[in-house]
Amino acid sequence: MIFTLWTWIPSDAALRAGRFVAPFSFHRMTWIKPSFTWLMHRGNWGRKPGQERVLAVRMTRDGWEEALSRAVLTTADPSAVAQAPVHVQWDPERSPRGAALNHYSIQVGIGRHLIRAFADDWTVGLTDLTPQVRRAASSIRTGHAARFRRLLPPERVYPLPPDLAGRLLPGG
Template structure:
């Protein structure tokens, strides 16, 4: 079974997550250092701390509506607050006492957590699962107004790494990747989100 690990760029106060958006949403967010309309507060938004997972998902910012990659630095307090309210998107018997218990919690969840295979530089699935976190409309305002510290345009970096890969310069591309490491969690929180890793405090 794959281990479930949160791999991220983080420091003592913040963690960086990534989102891919159209220019219509991304450019005002960068300008205001905050999500503003046409960003919607009324639909679920997914944040991912794994850079390469999002590169695979957005095809290095080439998919329609995902042309710009944002690096959002948010407070660790906010990140862990979101995880403390999370319910897995799939039933896991090691986390929930019964399928019905999970289904009831899932219907009422303010935050969703999903684990998907981490990716290599070339997009190959790895035997480690990375986290993506879905913030519902009931918690997005906290993300936007309280937890977000900085919104940075990571698109130039994405383009540079992608170009190096296309040119076969894999070592140079790898050297530019964000320096992610495993994010540690306390046991109760790790268990809630089905985290399986030796990095549990």
């Protein structure tokens, strides 16, 4: 099974190659955001410097669950967090206009020791969503809610296996 996550990249090189390549950094943690509206809030709808290109990242379910199986909540003991190859944090979900909502979205940080597995083995495709993001942002600014909703990519709640839910959900 393959599903889609969202991220930014600093250049067009990854799109040309169809996979993550330099200048993508293979030497630092990279954060995966499964929530599209949270990512758009964080990157100002593709207008924040260095976050102008928005990609859909197609990733295998096995890779995603491998990452989650190695994850530690960022609220855990600091020494455990420092040693963890994957970090998980929960942030308030955002409305299209950026207001905090009453539920949370997961953010998953893949550490530098797993970046190659993420880029070479777990990621199976990249799709440029930048034009769609620009149209959606314009729809928000001009008050065209119906058009905006049609431009959002579909999202579903991920069915987290019980053992991972117990370790990674807030208060789990």
